[in-house]
Amino acid sequence: MATSISCTSSSFLIMRYFISLFVLLGLNLWSLDRGFALAEGTSKRHLLHPKNTHIVNLHSLLPANTCSPSTRGNKRKATLEVVHKHGPCSHLPQNKGTTMNHTQILEQDQARVNSINSRTSKKLNGVEDLSQSEATSLPAQLASSQGAGNYIVRVGLGTPTKQLSLEFDTGSYFTWTQCQPCAVSCYPQNDTIFDPASSTSYANVSCNNAKCVELGASTKYNSCLRGTCLYRMLYGDEYHNSYTIGLLAKDKLTLTSNDVFDGFLFGCGEENVRFIGPSAGLLGLSRNNFSIIEQTAQKYGRFFSYCLPPTASSTGYLSFGSPGRASSAAVRYTRLTTLSLSSSYYGLDVVGINVNGQKLSIPPSVFSSPGTIIDSGTVISRLGSTAYSALRDAFKAAMKSYPAAAPDELLDTCYDLSGYSTVTYPKIAFVFGGGVTLDLDETGIVYFLNGLKQVCLAFAGYDDDKHIAIFGNTQQKNMEVLYDVAGGRVGFAPGGC
Ligand SMILES: *[C@@H]1O[C@H](CO)[C@@H](O)[C@H](O)[C@H]1NC(C)=O
Numbered sequence: 001m002a003t004s005i006s007c008t009s010s011s012f013l014i015m016r017y018f019i020s021l022f023v024l025l026g027l028n029l030w031s032l033d034r035g036f037a038l039a040e041g042t043s044k045r046h047l048l049h050p051k052n053t054h055i056v057n058l059h060s061l062l063p064a065n066t067c068s069p070s071t072r073g074n075k076r077k078a079t080l081e082v083v084h085k086h087g088p089c090s091h092l093p094q095n096k097g098t099t100m101n102h103t104q105i106l107e108q109d110q111a112r113v114n115s116i117n118s119r120t121s122k123k124l125n126g127v128e129d130l131s132q133s134e135a136t137s138l139p140a141q142l143a144s145s146q147g148a149g150n151y152i153v154r155v156g157l158g159t160p161t162k163q164l165s166l167e168f169d170t171g172s173y174f175t176w177t178q179c180q181p182c183a184v185s186c187y188p189q190n191d192t193i194f195d196p197a198s199s200t201s202y203a204n205v206s207c208n209n210a211k212c213v214e215l216g217a218s219t220k221y222n223s224c225l226r227g228t229c230l231y232r233m234l235y236g237d238e239y240h241n242s243y244t245i246g247l248l249a250k251d252k253l254t255l256t257s258n259d260v261f262d263g264f265l266f267g268c269g270e271e272n273v274r275f276i277g278p279s280a281g282l283l284g285l286s287r288n289n290f291s292i293i294e295q296t297a298q299k300y301g302r303f304f305s306y307c308l309p310p311t312a313s314s315t316g317y318l319s320f321g322s323p324g325r326a327s328s329a330a331v332r333y334t335r336l337t338t339l340s341l342s343s344s345y346y347g348l349d350v351v352g353i354n355v356n357g358q359k360l361s362i363p364p365s366v367f368s369s370p371g372t373i374i375d376s377g378t379v380i381s382r383l384g385s386t387a388y389s390a391l392r393d394a395f396k397a398a399m400k401s402y403p404a405a406a407p408d409e410l411l412d413t414c415y416d417l418s419g420y421s422t423v424t425y426p427k428i429a430f431v432f433g434g435g436v437t438l439d440l441d442e443t444g445i446v447y448f449l450n451g452l453k454q455v456c457l458a459f460a461g462y463d464d465d466k467h468i469a470i471f472g473n474t475q476q477k478n479m480e481v482l483y484d485v486a487g488g489r490v491g492f493a494p495g496g497c
Pocket residue numbers: 090091092152165190191278279
């Protein structure tokens with residue numbers, strides 16, 4: 001099969017274009033865990049008005065070796081447990097060569113952000129070379145990198161059902177998993193690689209099927225193998241471009257025993273390049289006909305919600321359908337917007353940011369043009385330079401009693417907190433149109449780059465105001481986030497996991 005694919009599809013030869021950047025082996029998992037472990041504290045020390053600050057016990061940052069699952073999601077139907085890829089709740093064998101240090105995580109995060117922006121800037125040199133496409137034809141629906149900070153859910157595929165861990169992604173729409181016989185290449189994954197030959201419900205999609213034509217139009221890739229439809233998804237940027245190519249396929253998707261979908265369209269990846277694993281692929285939730293949200297719309301009415309765990313040693317959930325009364329009473333809704341140049345993203349109507357209870361002076365147009373999206377796969381939120389400078393200056397002013405630490409390329413506002421047992425930092429809130437104010441969880445404000453020695457403001461700024469602002473997954477931690485896609489609104493509630 002390997003040979004026949006290579007002969008039939010020239011794109012299967014693109015492996016020659018390797019940019020060898022990601023060889024990620026034997027890295028320390030537990031220093032990483034601290035970056036995700038900021039728990040509640042009780043100290044009395046405060047700098048500013050206590051109502052506007054978080055007072056956090058730094059001792060609670062010591063890495064947890066065991067998983068403390070949340071039970072909050074259990075009340076809902078159609079719910080999957082969400083775990084952080086690098087933490088005890090993922091039940092991954094340690095030292096499997098798939099963990100990353102912070103430098104690598106933030107590099108990959110930047111690649112994803114570059115990829116998101118390339119859709120609007122129309123520049124993506126590396127991937128253009130890679131795809132050997134005509135100079136101007138960018139994949140219109142270029143998905144984003146399977147990022148380092150992603151969260152994992154387990155779903156069942158095929159008959160009999162095979163359990164697969166997939167990274168769930170609100171920033172891309174296409175679900176895929178690595179498939180046997182891995183005709184060109186597979187990366188190491190934790191689960192056994194899905195074998196279509198051992199699923200009685202598996203079917204290929206033919207090239208003249210309307211879905212093949214639709215996907216081809218959306219990805220600017222039309223390729224066939226003996227009448228069977230091939231797909232190609234490109235991720236990342238010119239430095240970290242990963243991609244998957246394989247068969248467009250249909251099989252039974254099992255979320256829970258009561259939530260089973262026949263004929264779910266997904267990618268059976270035979271050439272999966274420059275992914276790190278250990279997940280088996282990706283679950284796409286953004287707005288497109290191929291998204292799981294659209295494919296399950298009859299049952300769930302295009303409604304889903306999730307909570308990203310506050311630490312890597314706790315769990316969250318991903319839930320399909322309206323949670324009804326299981327939802328928090330405190331949920332506030334704001335409108336979902338659509339970015340004109342990339343309509344599959346979930347856009348947010350951000351109008352301002354508060355620090356320490358005070359609204360920063362930022363013109364709302366900084367957020368609305370080219371727009372702000374919410375993305376589960378970007379780790380660090382990105383802001384235009386005007387908004388970021390205002391946020392950073394206000395944060396710095398509130399933190400002036402703490403010793404500064406060296407900045408990182410991406411995170412430029414860092415403190416050395418190794419001499420402290422508690423830290424007090426200002427609350428940060430996002431303000432949305434319609435008067436909705438969302439206080440970030442205390443775990444969503446700082447990033448532990450190097451234990452307590454380098455604790456940084458978990459936001460980054462662009463060089464200008466022309467890029468897409470991104471509400472990333474650090475800022476979403478421990479919040480219930482509800483997507484009422486049909487109703488055109490997104491809701492938030494605190495303390496969701
Ligand atoms: C890894 O595989 C084990 C055994 O199948 C499973 O229990 C665990 O949930 C998997 N973890 C991930 C993150 O895939």
